[in-house]
Amino acid sequence: MIPRDIVKAVNSLESEPAIAGVAGNGSARPTIVLVEPDPYLGFLIRLHVPEATVLEAPVGATAEQIRAMTPDLVVAGVETQPSPIQDLLAGDDRPRVLAVVDGARASRTTIPSAVDGILARPFVPGELTRAVRSALGLSGPLHEETGAPPTTLERARSWLGPARLAAVALSAVLEVAGAQVSARRATILALAFGYVTIRLLLRRPSIVADGADAAVAVALLAATGGELSNYLPFAIVVCVGIGLTRGPRWGALSGVVIELGSLVILINDLSNHRVGPRETTAWILLLPLLGVTGGFASRVWHIPQQEGLDVLVEANRVLSSLYRIARSLPGGLEIGTVADAAVQEIRDAMRSSAAAVLIQEAGTYAVVSSYGLRDPSSLLVRDPTAGLGSVIQGSATVVRREELHPDNAAALGDFDCWLVAPMRHEGIPQGLLLAACPDEHRHDSNKLLLQRLGDEVAVAVENARLFSRVREISIDEERRRLARELHDGVAQALTHLRFELDFMGRHGVIKAEQVQKEVERLSRVVARASNDVRSMITGLRSSVSAEGLTGSLRSYLSDLRGLGGPEIVFETRGEVRLRPDIEAEIFRIAQEAVSNAMRHAGAEQVKVSLIAAATQVSLTVEDDGSGIPKRRARK
Incomplete structure (x- = not known):
């Protein structure tokens, strides 16, 4: 179960209103417009770029509609149909554009060179966040892995290095304020400063570095008076820091280990009455309790919220993957x-x-x-x-x-x-x-x-x-159609031609005028057979060429005009490129409709209209022929 306050906090990322400010679009916050309807993408941007207002463009939005939303940044999919990227990149006042591509298809995807960045699926939150914030010109420290602004706990951990240095500096002040500093204590102080400086430069936390901190604290206390040492501030920072980075158990353990290092000194001071029982008890409890306090602070600041966000991130990862599956699995x-x-x-x-x-x-x-x-x-x-x-x-x-x-x-x-x-x-x-x-x-x-x-x-x-199965039936039907056309057209023409030539051969020599007439008549028979063959070949051309649907259909109809028959009028408006399999299917539908009109309608004119708008195509085939008889239409 996700805590209600966590859900409310994440939801607020989506609905928090803008306030007066200085964004490039005149509003308080920079505006990001998503043209790629991926829920996981929107979730990540809202989560890791809370300074921005994230809007989703309507499906099929044009570049003018997107510009009307006054975006500072547009995140658009290259494969979104129709993709507005090219239109958005035109002009001097264009917004910044990040292109979204599928990582597996990136090498086969054409990406405009003028885009301001590329986001590849599956999204890596850190890379995505850095790209978006960089495109918006947002500055500030980011988490090394997620790319998000630091949380309270991360800011606290980032101050541990300066805190160790400040603790040693305070110890130096206490040393100077006390008795005369011996050469031995000056050497210890110099080594302490050297160590915390190196730790400040090497920021990345590790169990080895935490162990080294505890060991140095043990050595400093043991060498400079135990519970009365001027390096007690450094030991306190070490215990709290280990608690913040490793949790309560490790924080308490570090406190116990540091105290054990000066246990002999503590016992000696207690026996010599330098410290009383109350001071001894306070010392025994001080460092472990501080370590536990640091550990519980880390849980209060980070763990519940992070667990809730981890659940939400995982849920959105699943949602995004399901979205991609449903969208990109082809209707093969x-x-x-x-x-x-x-x-x-x-x-x-x-x-x-x-x-x-x-x-x-x-x-x-x-x-x-x-x-x-x-x-x-x-x-x-x-x-x-x-x-x-x-x-x-x-x-x-x-x-x-x-x-x-x-x-x-x-x-x-x-x-x-x-x-x-x-x-x-x-x-x-x-x-x-x-x-x-x-x-x-x-x-x-x-x-x-x-x-x-x-x-x-x-x-x-x-x-x-x-x-x-349908293709097998269609292939069988097409074979039968070709057989009928060959039988009714070419086969009969060839049979007629053979009979005529046999007749001329049996009757011997005929007059020159009759020969001329017979040759002309037989030539017309051959021409009709040739036209029938050309018509069948034209009907078999079903692929869409590189000219696209419009160009291929125009070439096909031009070939049909050369065969004679009714006048063919082609009207086109608009242009759109669809998937090749869809264009081929529309082309085949047009072929069949025009073929039926020419063979069966007895028409004088066949009109073909192809109207394209956005992602839709309308194909209309009309003729002025006899139409379908009412009895057959009812059937």
């Missing part, structure tokens, strides 16, 4: 394409060292796509009740090496732990997803990711199977 029309995309998502989202997609065919599950496996071809699942097969009717789970069939264990390599998720669509098993356990501490979130990916891939695999 080939099972191999779908499997390759699923494996890539496992690599990107889970950072797994090995993964595989097994597809079910005739009751056997075999690898279609994988990486990191020793022998993918020998990984087969036939028994639905044991090993990997036991997951088929269940949900995502962890499978250990000892639970696997020996052959499958050998095929999977040296990995001892696997996350396995079933792929089912409407209760029908489609396959299995396997990922080598990437992080033992994130099994729950990774199982959720893998199961969600399995559900998405199962739908895509079923679509690929359906498409394969």
